[in-house]
Amino acid sequence: MTIVSDFTVTSRTEAEALDRTDPLAALRDAFDLPPGIYLDGNSLGPLPRATREAMRHAVDVEWGADLIRSWTRHDWVELPRRIGRRIAPLIGAAPHEVVAADSTSVNLFKLSAAALRMQPGRNIIISEPGNFPTDLYILQGLAAFTPGTELRVLDPAQIEGALDEDVALLVLTHTHYKSGRFHDMERLTRAAQDRGALVLWDLSHSAGVLDVDLNGCNADLAIGCGYKYLNGGPGAPAFLFVAERHQAAAHSPLAGWFGHAAPFQFVDDYAPAAGIDRFQCGTPQVLGMRALDASLTVLDGVRPRDLQDKAQLLGQIFLERVLAKGDASLRLLSPREAHTRGGHVSFGHDDGYAIVQALIARDIVGDFRAPDAMRFGFAPTFLRYVDAWDAAEALLEVIATCEYDQPQFRTRAAVT
Numbered sequence: 001m002t003i004v005s006d007f008t009v010t011s012r013t014e015a016e017a018l019d020r021t022d023p024l025a026a027l028r029d030a031f032d033l034p035p036g037i038y039l040d041g042n043s044l045g046p047l048p049r050a051t052r053e054a055m056r057h058a059v060d061v062e063w064g065a066d067l068i069r070s071w072t073r074h075d076w077v078e079l080p081r082r083i084g085r086r087i088a089p090l091i092g093a094a095p096h097e098v099v100a101a102d103s104t105s106v107n108l109f110k111l112s113a114a115a116l117r118m119q120p121g122r123n124i125i126i127s128e129p130g131n132f133p134t135d136l137y138i139l140q141g142l143a144a145f146t147p148g149t150e151l152r153v154l155d156p157a158q159i160e161g162a163l164d165e166d167v168a169l170l171v172l173t174h175t176h177y178k179s180g181r182f183h184d185m186e187r188l189t190r191a192a193q194d195r196g197a198l199v200l201w202d203l204s205h206s207a208g209v210l211d212v213d214l215n216g217c218n219a220d221l222a223i224g225c226g227y228k229y230l231n232g233g234p235g236a237p238a239f240l241f242v243a244e245r246h247q248a249a250a251h252s253p254l255a256g257w258f259g260h261a262a263p264f265q266f267v268d269d270y271a272p273a274a275g276i277d278r279f280q281c282g283t284p285q286v287l288g289m290r291a292l293d294a295s296l297t298v299l300d301g302v303r304p305r306d307l308q309d310k311a312q313l314l315g316q317i318f319l320e321r322v323l324a325k326g327d328a329s330l331r332l333l334s335p336r337e338a339h340t341r342g343g344h345v346s347f348g349h350d351d352g353y354a355i356v357q358a359l360i361a362r363d364i365v366g367d368f369r370a371p372d373a374m375r376f377g378f379a380p381t382f383l384r385y386v387d388a389w390d391a392a393e394a395l396l397e398v399i400a401t402c403e404y405d406q407p408q409f410r411t412r413a414a415v416t
């Protein structure tokens, strides 16, 4: 399916017709969804039914009854690798190139530090302004911690020109958390590698929604989040990817015992595990891993191309309807063309915070990102085309009637 910007669904009936032929329609039943329209699956994915069952089992049987025996009886020790094998086909990786561990922030630190160590004589890390805050903060922290290392934050248009023999690493988030614009992974990876730099991709807003092809792009390193489109639950473990060709030379700066070649030999000296396992650190977060592993069964066998096609079409229906009927107070912050747009769509509005709150009061849940972005995530697993249509209608109505202009919608909460 090719989605072009002048594609329009001009009635709810047309959206219903798309739902009837949607190859992913059955996935919706895998979730336990609250009433309304949930447009925040890009920030915290909803609870799959299988995960509720798995958590009951994990608590009552594995933790409650079997306790320490569960490491082998229920294969807890294998969870990080098993999750890695489940995520691999969603991101174009081989099964032994991905492992679940820690958080996205910590994995960014581990892989960036590993990359610096692999690049003696090079001391510059490049990233882009407006990147997700933790990505920039972690890189600032790493640079402060490793004397001589410098972080350069450059506009994407300047990056290719700035790649020289001093650059150790380029760190980019594939799909921008606010605008939804995604980078050309293949081109930027090649440009960096041509100059001897490594590239680390943050897939937090791409994994489970876009047709990511890490090995097709010859990617070096990647990280991503478990609780967004992968539906692993609040604070779920994250994942990381190290291309097979780098695994022997890449060393985690957090040389914990779960990354050791033989953790249960209890020897004094660190020796890294042979493959991706060396990027585990301490004891896996078993409950979180159980949830993420169970949630990933929803995506077993699902083609990433189908996920991307549907997410982009959902977004297109929403944004074209809003652009067609909305007034000039709305500013599209996302690419209009689907070919560079991920799963979410953002509109700027001076009263964006209050508008999002008014929509939430109608059980239409998006989120707000300061200073002015209203963000709407179109997760292809559980949303229907009519949801995209209805969400656009609701947004238009809330604005046209000034329904948002009430004091209870203007008070800012700590988490937006």
Ligand SMILES: *Cc1c(COP(=O)(O)O)cnc(C)c1O
Pocket (backbone or CB within 6 Å): 103, 104, 105, 106, 132, 134, 135, 173, 177, 202, 204, 205, 225, 238
């Ligand atoms: C969601 C997200 C993160 C999350 O990091 P945590 O360590 O889980 O808080 C990091 N980077 C990007 C680009 C994200 O979208």
